[in-house]
Amino acid sequence: MKNLLTIGLPSKGRLKDKAISFFNNSSLKILQSEKERNYFGTIENKSNIKIIFLHAKEIIQRLGDGTLDIGISGLDLLKESEKNLQDKIYVKRKLDFGNANLVIAVPEDWIDVQTIADLEEVSFDIRSKRNSRLRVATKYPNLTNDFLISKGVTQYKLIPSLGATETYPFIGSSEIITDITSTGKTLADNSLRVLKDGLILKSTACLLYAKDQRVKVTKFLKLIK
Secondary structure (H helix, E strand, O other): OOOOEEEEEEOOHHHHHHHHHHHHOOOOOEEEOOOOOOOEEEEOOEEEEEEEEEOHHHHHHHHHHOOOOEEEEEHHHHHHOOHHHHOOEEEEEEOOOOOEEEEEEEEOOOOOOOOHHHHHHHHHHHHHHHOOOEEEEEOOHHHHHHHHHHOOOOOEEEEEOOOOHHHHHHHOOOOEEEEEEOOOHHHHHOOEEEEEEEEEEEEOEEEEEEHHHHHHHHHHHOOOO
């Protein structure tokens, strides 16, 4: 269909529910079939708009490659993406849900490690005693790497996390982690503690659009309160 507008929304969890409510509150009622595993929807009385429910990370990718015109996803996922992808996406608005912090956390019993400066000392100690680097488990290698380098930490090795990052120090896969957290409870439950200056990024859900579709999306965006 000519002038079809495609919007990507998170496919599950509280982020999905909040994203739907965000549009509903602007009198843009999202309709979705109740069939299981249905990834498509529409907006009531808006025949030229298609909703696609995707993983929040994929929404960033699809905005970048032009599959989506508008989307809701996390600022953390946008900032973690490659720079050339970020350059193609515009943050129209930071929303009041999906709030979480990307942080550096260390084992609770590392009582002498309270700041990034202390962490640098530990990394050199590990280097001299074990001839290895401080292992940092993370799902956010780009943001973690940029942050540590900016703070002068150099003797480390990133360990890609495939899930449950908070367990990595416990099972011996890393010494420390970076992870996204909204309350810090999961970190505390796994005997981890956030460094005093260990905030990497304050994230939130964002309303995004593809920069090269600015003219196409402008009219619709004006409908959003």
